[in-house]
Amino acid sequence: MIGPLMSEHVSSNAAHAQTPVRLDEVDRKILSLLQEDASLSLDQIADRVGASKTPVWNRIRKLREAGVIRRQVAILDPEALGLEACFFVLIRTSEHEKDWAARFLKALRERPEVIEAHRLAGDIDYILKVQVKNARAYDRFYQSLISEVRIHNVTALLSMEEIKNSTALPIPDASG
Numbered sequence: 532m533i534g535p536l537m538s539e540h541v542s543s544n545a546a547h548a549q550t551p552v553r554l555d556e557v558d559r560k561i562l563s564l565l566q567e568d569a570s571l572s573l574d575q576i577a578d579r580v581g582a583s584k585t586p587v588w589n590r591i592r593k594l595r596e597a598g599v600i601r602r603q604v605a606i607l608d609p610e611a612l613g614l615e616a617c618f619f620v621l622i623r624t625s626e627h628e629k630d631w632a633a634r635f636l637k638a639l640r641e642r643p644e645v646i647e648a649h650r651l652a653g654d655i656d657y658i659l660k661v662q663v664k665n666a667r668a669y670d671r672f673y674q675s676l677i678s679e680v681r682i683h684n685v686t687a688l689l690s691m692e693e694i695k696n697s698t699a700l701p702i703p704d705a706s707g
Contacts, residue, residue, distance in 0.1 A: 554702065559702045562702050563702060564579055565600065569604075573588055573591075576591075606698060613664055614663060616662070616666060616668070616669060616689065616690075617661070617693065618661045618688065619658060619661075620660075620661055620673075620686070621686040621687075622655065622657040622685055623654070635657075635680045638676055638679045644661050645659050645661055
């Protein structure tokens with residue numbers, strides 16, 4: 532069973548639900564470059580896509596306005612910050628009321644250690660990605676969460692090794 536459809540999602544994905552934007556080859560090159568390194572200068576991007584600076588700037592502006600580019604961020608190394616434990620938390624709930632969903636959403640948003648949260652179809656209602664220092668820190672997170680919202684079942688899975696981690700999305704070609 533899945534939880535209620537929440538009007539506010541953990542991320543802003545729903546705010547950009549729309550018809551896919553049509554991209555040409557230059558747009559795709561620009562997006563690939565920005566996904567790889569958003570700190571590239573406009574001159575560097577223009578040089579790499581074989582265009583001049585002003586048209587590239589206009590394309591980037593239009594991609595932002597269309598919601599294709601949501602934001603630019605720095606990606607930090609969790610281990611360098613002492614956050615060596617990554618847990619995937621599977622949550623089942625018997626609560627599906629709007630009030631419960633609002634409290635749950637609020638609890639997730641208030642916890643910076645929750646770096647991803649998804650509502651699922653199937654036997655599991657939610658999955659969280661939680662980055663913490665160690666198992667004790669995870670237990671503090673868990674105890675705090677269940678003190679705020681009633682949860683039927685929680686399964687925590689410790690990631691032993693990160694095999695792949697990418698924020699880059701596959702960019703469809705012109706054929707779709």
